[in-house]
Amino acid sequence: xxxxxxxxxxxxxxxxxxxxxxxxxxxxxxxxxxxxxxxxxxxxxxxxxxxxxxxxxxxxxxxxxxxxxxxxxxxxxxxxxxxxxxxxxxxxxxxxxxxxxxxxxxxxxxxxxxxxxxxxxxxxxxxxxxxxxxxxxxxxxxxxxxxxxxxxxxxxxxxxxxxxxxxxxxxxxxxxxxxxxxxxxxxxxxxxxxxxxxxxxxxxxxxxxxxxxxxxxxxxxxxxxxxxxxxxxxxxxxxxxxxxxxxxxxxxxxxxxxxxxxxxxxxxxxxxxxxxxxx
Numbered sequence: 001x002x003x004x005x006x007x008x009x010x011x012x013x014x015x016x017x018x019x020x021x022x023x024x025x026x027x028x029x030x031x032x033x034x035x036x037x038x039x040x041x042x043x044x045x046x047x048x049x050x051x052x053x054x055x056x057x058x059x060x061x062x063x064x065x066x067x068x069x070x071x072x073x074x075x076x077x078x079x080x081x082x083x084x085x086x087x088x089x090x091x092x093x094x095x096x097x098x099x100x101x102x103x104x105x106x107x108x109x110x111x112x113x114x115x116x117x118x119x120x121x122x123x124x125x126x127x128x129x130x131x132x133x134x135x136x137x138x139x140x141x142x143x144x145x146x147x148x149x150x151x152x153x154x155x156x157x158x159x160x161x162x163x164x165x166x167x168x169x170x171x172x173x174x175x176x177x178x179x180x181x182x183x184x185x186x187x188x189x190x191x192x193x194x195x196x197x198x199x200x201x202x203x204x205x206x207x208x209x210x211x212x213x214x215x216x217x218x219x220x221x222x223x224x225x226x227x228x229x230x231x232x233x234x235x236x237x238x239x240x241x242x243x244x245x246x247x248x249x250x251x252x253x254x255x256x257x258x259x260x261x262x263x264x265x266x267x268x269x270x271x272x273x274x275x276x277x278x279x
Contacts, residue, residue: 003124003147003149003176003177003178003179004094004096004124004177005048005096005098005124005125005149005177005179005180006177006178006179008047008048008095008096009180009214009239012047012239012240013239016234017275017276018231018234018238018239018240018241018275018276019047019048019180019214019216019239019240019241020045020046020047020048020227020240020241020243020268020271020272020275021046021047021048021049021050021098021216021218021240021241021242021243022041022046022048022049022050022242022243022244022247022268022271023049023050023052023100023242023243023244023247023248024037024038024041024049024050024051024052024244024247024248025052025054025065025068025069025072025244025248026051026052026053026054026072026077026081026082026085026086027054027071027072027073027075027076027077027081027082028054028068028069028071028072028075028077028248028251028252029071029075029251029257029260030075031075031076031077031081031084031085033257033260034051034072034085035085035088035089036257036261037251037260037261037264038051038085038089039089039092039093040261040264040265040268041247041264041265041268042089042093042095043265044264044265044266044268044269044272045268045269045271045272045273046095046268046272047095047096047240048095048096048097048098048240049089049095049096049097049098050098050099050100050127050242050244051082051085051086051089051097051098051099051100051123052065052069052082052100052101052244053077053078053079053082053099053100053101053102053105054068054069054070054072054073054077054082055069055101055102055104055105056069056070056073057102058102059102059130060129060130061245062245064245064248064249064252065244065245065248067252068248068251068252078105079101079105079106079109079114080109080117082099083099083117083118083120083121083123084121086099086118086121086122086123087120087121087122089122090121090122090123091122096124096125097121097122097123097124098123098124098125098126098127098151098179099118099123099125099126099127100127100129101126101127101128101129102128102129102130103128103130103131106126106128106131106139111138111139111142112142112145114126114142115139115142115143115145115146115148116146118143118146118148119146119147119148123148124148124149124177124179125143125148125149125150125151125177125179126139126143126148126149126150126151127150127151127153127182128150129153133152133165133166133169133170134165134169136150136169136170137169140170140173140176141173143176144172144173144174144175144176145175147175147176147177148176148177149172149176149177149178149179150170150176150179151179151180151181151182152166152167152169152170152181152182152211153181153182153183153184154166154181154182154183154184154207155184156184156185156200156203163207163210164210167210167211170211172213178213178214179213179214180213180214180215180216180239181207181208181211181213181214181215181216182215182216182218182242183200183203183204183207183215183216183217183218183238184218184219185197185200185217185218185219185220185221185230197217197220197221197226197229197230198229198232200217200230200238201217201229201230201231201232201233201236201237201238202232202236202237204216204217204232204237204238204239205232205236205237205238208238208239214239214240215238215239216238216239216240216241216242217230217231217238217240217241217242218241218242218243218244219242221241221242221243221246222243222245222246223246223270223271223274224270224271224273224274224275225274227241227243227271227274227275228274228275228277231275234278240275241271241275243271246267247264247267247268250263250264250267251263251264
């Protein structure tokens, strides 16, 4: 049986569509609300959800996501509680779920325990943003034993030799899904001004050939137009995009729970329509 996350990419490829991966910081504005917002995002057209574990020192995240993490921690979000939300989402949807985290919560809880709890919650892959691929072997083994993938990240400063090293270190193990590669579109933190997203789409096409896996572009995507640029042409470019900060900003600015749900539905719908527009 094909893994859920791999099956989604097969379906998208057959339909000639780009993947829309949406990041939510779980616990912002509350643990209960995060589950509802996740389901709203799926209903509005998200193909994959990244469910973020809030961390006190999110070095890859800009001010918007850092504030979201602070609010989530204040609301009681922990790795275990994020996985409880993931389980509630899984009970309502078959959309692929990626657990996005920094390594410290994984280290504290234990790699094998996190992989087991993630699998029990219905998670499909782990994305550990600050774990170098050369150091990720033990976690990848624990994840594969539970049928989970570990998503590698490639930065715009990664030269050809470094990309090859990442590819070798992140080759999917037996039992794990192929999942995807996360291509960071620019240097710096999330939420910064968009870079050359058209170039990022072209780079993603080369990465897909190197890794023989789907490649999603993230960072700097703040609306439908930039999503289309980052995804590239229908016949090439990236396999899809990841959007987080722009959505977190809309959740932060909404004055009520109803407004938050409408904001998520409206913005994810905008991104979906832009990605699906004929070239």
